[in-house]
Amino acid sequence: MNPTIVDAQLQPPPADGGPASPPPPGPAIVGTAVAALLVLALSGAVAAQVRAAGTRLEHPEKAPEGKVAIADHTEAPYCTPSFKTVLQRVLNSCGLVGADSARRGCQPADVKTFASISDSDFNALFTPLKDRGAVVLFDEASDQLDPDAKKLLEERWQDRRGARYFFVVARASRTGTPDRNRALSHKRANSVRMYLDEQFHDPDLDKQVGLLWLGNEFAQLDKSYCDWPSTRGGKACSGEAVNRSAFVSWVDCRL
Amino acid sequence: MLPRTARWPATLALVASVLGLVFASYSTFDYAAHLDRQLHAVHCSFIPGAPASEDVNNACRTAMYSPYAALLRGQFWGGVPIASFAVGAFAFFVGFALWLVLARERSPLRARLFFGVLGLTPVVASVVMFFISLVRLGSFCKLCVGIYVSSLLLAVAAGRTLMDARSSVGVRPGHVALPFAWLAALGASALLPAALWVATLPDYRPLLASCGKLPVAVESHGALLKLPTKEPRQAVTLFVDPLCPTCKALHERLLGEGVFERLDPQVSMFPLDSDCNWMLDRPVHPGACVLARAVLCGGASRARQVLEWSYDEQETLAKLGKDGAALLKAKVVSRWGQDMAACLDARSTTLKLNQHLQFAVANHVPVSTPQMFLGDQRVCDEDTDLGLRFTLAQLAPQVLP
DSSP: OOHHHHHHHHSOOOTTSSSOOOOOSHHHHHHHHHHHHHHHHHHHHHHHHHHHHHHHHHSOOOOOSSOOOBOOOOOOTTOOHHHHHHHHHHHHHHTSSSTTTTOOSOOHHHHHHHHOSOHHHHHHHHGGGTTTSEEEEOOTTOOOOOHHHHHHHHHHHHOOTTOOEEEEEEOOOSSSOHHHHHHHHHHHHHHHHHHHHHHHOOTTHHHHEEEEEOOTTSOOOOGGGGGSOBTTTTSOOOTTGGGSEEEEEEEOOOO | OOOHHHHHHHHHHHHHHHHHHHHHHHHHHHHHHGGGSSOOOBOOOSSTTOOOBOOTTOHHHHHHHSTTSEEOTTTSTTOEEHHHHHHHHHHHHHHHHHHHHHHGGGSOHHHHHHHHHHTTHHHHHHHHHHHHIIIIIOSOOHHHHHHHHHHHHHHHHHHHHHHHHHHOOSOOOOOTTHHHHHHHHHHHHHHHHHHHHHHHOOOOHHHHTOSOBOSOOSOTTOOSEEOOOSSOOEEEEEEEOTTOHHHHHHHHHHHHTTOGGGEEEEEEEOOOOTTTOTTOSSOSSTTHHHHHHHHHHHHHHHHHHHHHHHHHTHHHHHHHHHHOHHHHHHHHHHHHOTHHHHHHHOHHHHHHHHHHHHHHHHTTOBSOSOEEEETTEEEOGGGSSTTHHHHHHHHOGGGOO
């Protein structure tokens, strides 16, 4: 049975056979009132929510303590204040940072002055770089890089990770005149830099490579440095030979 | 007493309208909360009143951030949520259904016919949104499903009312103008929340360009990846992580907006994985370094494909990444060929990835992904989801279709 027909049949029959009499207005008023109230209340609530968001936008809550880190270079544990002092002075002196940025390289005499520390303390600063860096060894009186030296240099250069600066600390000999040694260690430092330039054509090389060349008056290496990674590992090494070298390493410090 | 079958359509319509109103209201209020450009919990439950979820990847958030959640997004920050129209419409149907319930058989024929026809409209909108969820979003938000079900129940009630009305006899028809008045009332009800929404929106324009610049726009080694697009009109720099869900979502939003093909993107890989990224002390996305290398190995021709594959397969790849790099590499090689194997481990690839990371350092960008720069102007993170289209309309209107 069709329920709607039942509905219609249950209505009181109209007197003139036409449509049923008008329904009482109550349900329509209730329905309209409920709809209107709901629409108005919810629209008001929506507007209030939007306004509240606008207020929060204008007066944001204090950011939580944990700030988002900013991309930066590595800061290794060996970056002690003493190390950073030397680093900063080397960078300034070598023209990598600071006002004197047109200048390249450092004078040997400067090292003693700017380092303001003893030979052994100066070398000790680089001890934590033993595994990060390497000792590039040269033949006596030579500034030529041999194939092993080139290979090791390439490896170390490409193992930059988060470092900012690449240090080259060249030495010449424990014997001989300081002038001659300075000139030779200067050439060795430049050999390293030039090879890196030729090999990698890195446009930022000048901003990254810090050169130090030492005469025999400061920070000479003793035989214990023969144990460091070097281009002639396993071969005979002496205190004299290990100073015919350039120590190279990326430095993981921020300034 | 009337048979129960005579009353159930109106009662069902009332219940369905109330349910739809509740779900639509939660959805609208959640949307409104995000107008402060901050991240908030969102309600995502079939149970009205259940606590909001903080989960950043829940389906309701996905739906909310999608281009389909709101209208006029280019004109207003965040646009006007579709749910706000539903709030007004369901409120109208609550009142109308209540009238039908109370009036029973004394309701005019035109009221029943009107309800029978107009009560079907929410389900039409729901069917459209259902297919968008299915095809475009690939997920169903529970609040949305709540609205779909409410609309369906309303449609069932409306359909039955319509059938009954067409076969009824002797029922008073009601005034001929009433349907027009109801239609106007329905329109006004649906539009009022949206109109108030627009009227109370704050002005976002001063905020859009307040998030900084890219100080070093060019990577000196030329290491950044250029992704090919069909109609590049605007240079954009993106810092992305292949395993970052937010990066995937942004990429999908840019594609969904029809914007990506009009960008000229250079991509800096920024994997949040301590395996290669020294800026982290633990991996946020283990395996992201492997995938970043894979994208780099894709080179100019395949980088976009590899990146989009990483996004498409993100869940699987993230799981493999947690199980170890070897499994992830095997997956990459199985998809992209044996030549990828050598490239992944090549020192030159490591060097290139490092140049990407150093590019991030040079620009002092936050250690987070994704980050987008239109030219050198940083797009605030807060404007890369709800406000994306508005932001693009203001900062680079030429990229909008």
